[in-house]
Amino acid sequence: MLGIANDYVNLQEINLSYPSNEDIGRLYLNWGNLSITKIEFYFDEPAVIAPSLTSTSPSNISDTTATGNGNISNTGSENPERFIEWGTASGSYTNSCTAGVGGVGDYSCQLTSLTPNTQYYLRAYATNSAGTTHGNETSFTTSITPITYNNNINLTINENLTLSCNGDITIDEGTPGLTAGTPESANSTCTITTNDEDGYDFSVINDFTSGNVLRNESYSIPDYTSPIDTPTSYTGEGLAFSIYDAPQKESKWGTGNSCHDTDNNYAAFPDSNTTITSNTQYTHDATDIGICYRINVLSTQASGTYTGSVTYTATGVL
Secondary structure: OEEEOOOOOOOEEEOOOOOOOOOEEEEEEEEOOEEEEEEEEEOOOOOOOOOEEEEEEEEOOOOOOEEEEEEEEEOOOOOOEEEEEEEOEOOEOOEEEEEEEOOOEEEEEEEOOOOOOOEEEEEEEEEEOOEEEEEEEEEEEOOOOOOOOOOOOOOOOOOOEEEEEOOOOOOOOOOOOOOOOOOEEEEEEEEEEEOOOOOEEEEEEEOOOOOOOOEOOOOEOOEOOOOOOOOEOOOOOOEEEEEEEOOOOOHHHEOOOOOOOOOEOEEOOOOOOEEEEEEOOOOOOOEEEEEEEEEOOOOOOOOOOOEOOEEEEEEEOO
16 A cells, blocks of 8 residues: 655555565656656565365275375465374374475375274365464275185096097009009098197007018018108008108108108008107197008019008007
8 A cells, every 4th residue: 555645635545466576666647736756665575374275085995095185275375285194083193194395276195004994084284384274174984805715726627539540441543453563552541639738649550460461361462661760762562651641740751742742751560559640739629640551562462352450549648
């Protein structure tokens, strides 16, 4: 408030407000017959007062923690440090947390190490150089600690293993009978299904266990000369077989991919049960093994019908 007076003019009053960005102002006036060219005036900074705030409802309540909340509506001209205090009895606050110094608006801090299923009382408060203001008291109850129990589930799945091969084999390539000096072939497919996590072994044995596979009442057809450990390209005479298709076909069987492929390698059927291919990994689908039979005979081989048998076995890998 500014007062102006002299011998010829009555006292007048002018209300002035505190400037926001400077503490000295200048005023130029014409007042009736009195001309005032300059007035300098000074303002005192406003006094700091204690802040104003309220407590708001707590949030994120669990069995051992919660979030305390408050709201500053007036800083009192100096940003206060903001707190939440709490305890288990109304009006008695044994713990506190700080949200640091801040201005107008919401604030929060974490209440920790609480006891499950317990009622707590809390209030917000803030302090600046002019003093401390406490908010209203609120309350909440922590939740009950969840009780857990770990129940193990055990299950054993039995191994499943099946083997099927197409029926009896006649080696004549569509022409009845075999002409000496002209090798002929026939193929068979064996299908294996297993849930064994380590796969399977596939083996074969000559059912006569010794001697030649193909026989009649008086004679037999010699087996092929190459042993199962070292199959060779088919030359000469005798009954032989090859693996031309398998999930993990060994290189010793050659690079052929069909029964009549000249890149197949052949061996005689063994007299003891011997693994001829393996699949060493779990396969949820059925797998096929392609087997090719091949035979040629000397021109002096006795005529007639010859029969024999071999047994294939699929075994889960232990």
